Amino acid sequence: MEAISDDCEGIMCKSVKPGSIYELGARGWLWIKYKRDYKSELSDTLDLTVVGAFWGRGRRAGLYGALLLAAYDPDTDQFYTVAKVGSGFTDEDLKKLPDLLNQYKIPHRHPRVVSRMEPDVWFVPGLVIEVIGAEITQSPIHTCCLDPKAGTGLAIRFPRFTGRYRTDKSPEQSTTVKEIMEMFKNQKKISETPIDEKL
DSSP states (O other), X not given: OXXXXXXXXXXXXXXXXXXXXXXXXXXXXXXXXXXXGGSOSOOSOEEEEEEEEEEBOGGGBTSEEEEEEXXXXXXXXXXXXXXXXXBSOOHHHHHHHHHHHGGGEESSOOTTEEOSSOOSEEEOSOOEEEEEOSEEXXXXXXXXXXXXXXTBEEEXXXXXXXXXXXXXXXXXXXXXXXXXXXXXXXHHHHHHSOXXXXX
């Protein structure tokens, strides 16, 4: 809790076993990272619109490896990017995403999409999916709630797909930029509250 309260990403636990050395890229029980996203500040899910996709690599080659997601602003009638999500998709999801998104595919950024990122494929805002994340952070690459002076917007940290395709929602029923700003402000209030007051 202290490391997370100090705004660290997490802690490393190292085995005291002789020969316990760090092995780059290796998974095992000698060194374990306990990341802050295991203690999520973001308790609500968000319904976001798919506006772009990035081709996958390795076993995801030939499929979409990550999706560019946006929140909706009813005041401007535009979509502002807030996440690039590649986690949470099953193999079955990855196989069906091209078919689900093919009807929305266009050769350029849609005029209602505000993005600093350049995905491999652009889409007309159409498909809405549900995501969860660790927290909402300031971002130099996303345009949601963009602060012109600071040059930063808001982004979902460690976003992952929950498995829910929100076919019951139109893109205009996505989580709004105002709702994301409220979540950001509320999360800051919670993190600034002394630990003994949270208990």
